[in-house]
Amino acid sequence: MFKRESKMKLLLPTLILAAFAIVALVIAYHQGGGRLAEGLKRSMNLTIMVIPLIFFALLLAGMIQVIVPKEFVADWLGDQSGFKGIMMGSLLGALTPGGPSVTLPLAAGLLGAGASIGTMVSFLTAWSIMNITRVPFEAGILGWKFTLIHIASSFFLPPLAGYAAHIMFRGVKLDFFL
Numbered sequence: 001m002f003k004r005e006s007k008m009k010l011l012l013p014t015l016i017l018a019a020f021a022i023v024a025l026v027i028a029y030h031q032g033g034g035r036l037a038e039g040l041k042r043s044m045n046l047t048i049m050v051i052p053l054i055f056f057a058l059l060l061a062g063m064i065q066v067i068v069p070k071e072f073v074a075d076w077l078g079d080q081s082g083f084k085g086i087m088m089g090s091l092l093g094a095l096t097p098g099g100p101s102v103t104l105p106l107a108a109g110l111l112g113a114g115a116s117i118g119t120m121v122s123f124l125t126a127w128s129i130m131n132i133t134r135v136p137f138e139a140g141i142l143g144w145k146f147t148l149i150h151i152a153s154s155f156f157l158p159p160l161a162g163y164a165a166h167i168m169f170r171g172v173k174l175d176f177f178l
Contacts, residue, residue, distance in 0.1 A: 009175075050101065057102045061109030070114050077115035079170060086162035089119035093126030093158060097133045117169050122162025129154045 028036040077085045096103055107120050115123075130151060139147040 053098075054101045054105075057098075057105040061105035061112075064106070064109035065112040068113050073110065073114040077110060077113075077119045079116040079118075079166075081116065081119065083159075083163070085116055085119040086122045086159050086166060089115070089122035089162055090126040090158035093123035093128075094130050094132050096123075096127050096131070103127050111174060116166065117172060117174065118162040118164075118166025120162075121165035122158045125161040126158035129157060 024039070025036065028039045074080055076088055079085075081088070093103075096106065103124070107124055110123070111117075111120055135147060135151075138150065142150075
């Protein structure tokens with residue numbers, strides 16, 4: 001199913017995360033007062049909530065690679081799409097809801113389907129700094145004036161990052177999880 005190299009790429013991040021989790025378990029145990037049990041209970045509740053989300057995000061990422069025609073991805077998001085692809089990546093990133101468990105598999109699926117590095121850098125940059133789903137929260141907490149300043153100030157960053165990646169890393173062969 002997965003190549004050995006793909007499994008090995010996940011090993012180091014998994015081990016690092018496991019080490020942090022073990023340290024947190026030990027700290028909770030030594031603090032006493034039921035903190036370990038409460039932490040495990042909360043972890044289980046979060047796992048039950050997040051597993052379906054991750055499952056469907058990964059399912060979508062895998063399906064994108066086989067159902068979206070390569071020519072479509074190449075025309076709109078691939079290397080030959082040029083600046084149009086970078087702008088499309090920026091727009092898609094700004095409009096993509098959800099956290100990293102949704103967005104990163106989606107980006108991996110698009111890369112696997114033929115999207116360019118520049119397009120996906122602009123996608124992830126837009127998603128992380130100017131996601132439209134956060135605008136109501138930002139405006140509600142920080143005010144519309146600040147929110148508009150934030151949007152105006154960061155509007156050009158996703159295409160700029162995507163174009164820089166396109167210039168500097170065009171033709172770089174990526175191998176990733178999916």
